[in-house]
Amino acid sequence: MTQRALGKMVVGDILATAAVRYADREAFYCSSTQRRFSFRQTNERCNRLAHGLSGLGLRKGDVVAFLSSNRVEIVEIYFALAKAGLVGIPLNYRLTPAEMIVLMREIGAKALLAERRFGEVMRLVEGELPGVEHRVSFGDGPAGSEHDYESLLAQSACTEPDVEVEEADPYYFNLTSGTTGVPKCYQISQYNNATLGPMFEAMDLSRRDVVLSVFPMYGRVGFAWAGCSVMYGIRNVLANFEPDATLRLIHNERVTITNLVPTMAAMLLASPVLPDVDLSSLRGLVFAGSLLPAPIREAATARLCPHLYEYYGMQETGPLVVSTPEDRARRPNSIGRAILYAEVRVIGLDGQDVPALATGEIIGRSPGTVTMYHDNPAKTAETFKQGWVHTGDLGHLDAEGYLYINGRIKDLIVTGGQNVHAGEVEERILLHPGVAECAVIGLPHPKWGEGVTAVVVVRAGQTLQAGEIEALCRQHLAGFKVPKTILLQTEPLPRTATGKVQKFRLVERYGAA
Structure with missing residues (x-):
């Protein structure tokens, strides 16, 4: 059997290439700290962090937990881990410290990188997790007994790490959204995340755009926007969502596109700042994560931006379909059609495809789709069947391949x-x-x-x-x-x-x- 190709698709190469192609263009504006970084600077800082972690004794395959709000360090950590072949576990800061401790223990984390605002977690790790041998902190205030992030970078080389990273190598653990109980943990490979381009190609992203990232970066969606902006040479404004500040950032930074959930849009629409800001730079609002209620859709197009994109997929599958403004004009109730390399089917109880317009379970797959849950064979067997992910969502396809969501199987009420x-x-x-x-x-x-x-x-x-x-x-x-x-x-x-x-x-x- 021949090799698939001589080259490969791994995450670290996305940034290394951008540093050459886009060099001194602005890559990230960290709004919470008011710092700006070029693509070259971002790449050098990520290289320094990768070398710094290696200097602490971490080796390819070791697990590194990290805990941060939407600031430039979390982007640097993602790319540094990718370059060093380390396996990440981004921690959801909305979890309790006790829950984070359990996750780090179960996954076997050997290091923790954390923003200093989460000092309680750092202290608990020091006292309860001896297996976490290395702790690094960043943000306001001095470091405690842990290593200081900026000092670690300053003493490390800015050259590309000499680590052989393969497409199949594990990249990071992530959690599902947890809408039906305890979140499930799955592992994303280098290849899964290096193939993030098709969704953003469907949205016509280019270097002319300015992205605003307000989705939490500990989730797959949040990092995808950072990854795509690096891939396409786009300036990315990093922010923690707060409605008034978000509107001002769109105005001041001339943001062209941002990803929201309906709740965020409702908060923007209710903000007293809205009448005083200029949102004319926006060419698109992107929605995902839940069904977009008609009242919010209509208000958003009237008062925020007339052009909406929507995408659909699970954390486990990555994006599967995208609805563009043109799609929405033709099929306003559809969430779009399959993107490049993604496949979507609708099946009945017998596992066979149902006719167009008939309701069934949506199943899908793409190069971004993972293959199993971590240490959960029962749930893996339930969800991953014969090469397809069974989403648990009910929907139908029309004759032109547009997908419609009818609800969750578990949301089906039999009365x-x-x-x-x-x-x-x-x-x-x-x-x-x-x-x-x-x-x-x-x-x-x-x-x-x-x-x-x-x-x-x-x-x-x-x-x-x-x-x-x-x-x-x-x-x-x-x-x-x-x-x-x-x-x-x-x-x-x-x-x-x-x-x-x-x-x-x-x-x-x-x-x-």
Whole structure:
């Protein structure tokens, strides 16, 4: 059997190439520290970090945990690990310190690089994880007993590391969104992440763009935007999402494209800063992570940017389909068509493809798709079947290959023998001006088996009665789809970092009531 090719696709080469092609062009603006770095500087800093970690005694295949907000150091860590052949585990700062300790212990981390604002985690590691032999910190204030990040860079070489990294080598561990319980851990290879280009090609990204990265960088989506901006020589503005500051950054940095979840868009639309900023530089808003409710879509196109992109995929698959503004004009309710090298099918219970327009389970794969979960053979067998990832999402394809999402299989509520898709009910409820957000779940019901239950968050400053929601639903939905129970609350819905509603938490809360 011949080799696939003489060359290879690994993540470190993306930055090494950019340092040559784009050299002194600005690569990153770290908005929280107001520092700017060129592609050449970024590459040299990443090389220094790779050498510095090697100088501490870390070797190819060792696991390095890291904990940071959206600042330039987290980008440098990703690329330094790629160049050194080290395996990362980006930590979600929304987890408790105890949960982070468990993750580092289970994965076998030998080092931790952390922003100093997370000092409690650093102290716990020092006391409870002797296997984490090396600790490095960065950010405001002096280093404690750990190594100082900038000092480590200053004493290390800026040359390319002499480490042979292969496409199949593990790159980093990541967690799924955790919408149905405890997040699952999977491992991404160098090849999985080096092939991130097709989604951004579908969005027509080029050096003329300015990207704003507000997705948390500990997740796969966050790093993908950093990776693509390096790949295409694009200036990237790094920021932690805060609505007023985000709008000002778009205005001041002339941002052309940014990736949001619907919750973020709703917060931007409600910001008092919105009337005072110029958003004309925006050529596109990108959405992912959850279904885009029609009211938010319409308000975003009217008041933020008229051109929307949407993409679909799981953490495990990487992006599978993209909807462009042109696609949306033709098929406004579709999330798009398959991108280059991605494959998407819709199957029935027998595992066979269903006809166009028929609803079934969406399965997919792409070069970005991983092959298994870490140390979880049961879930691996359930999700990865015969070379395809079974998403657990319900949807259909039309005759032209446009994909439509109908909801989650687990969001299918069977009430009195009738099937109700939660997303359909949610979309109607969100039409009410007094509703900020909502989630529809199925709860045990003595008569119907499952009762359609709507958890509705009342918009601030509004008054709302359950009867108003019921009347609205009856205008648009069949009787069996109208919620049997409507629960009003003021606190936001529980969500993952990427904006997906954690419905299992609502079931736990209200199912036990």
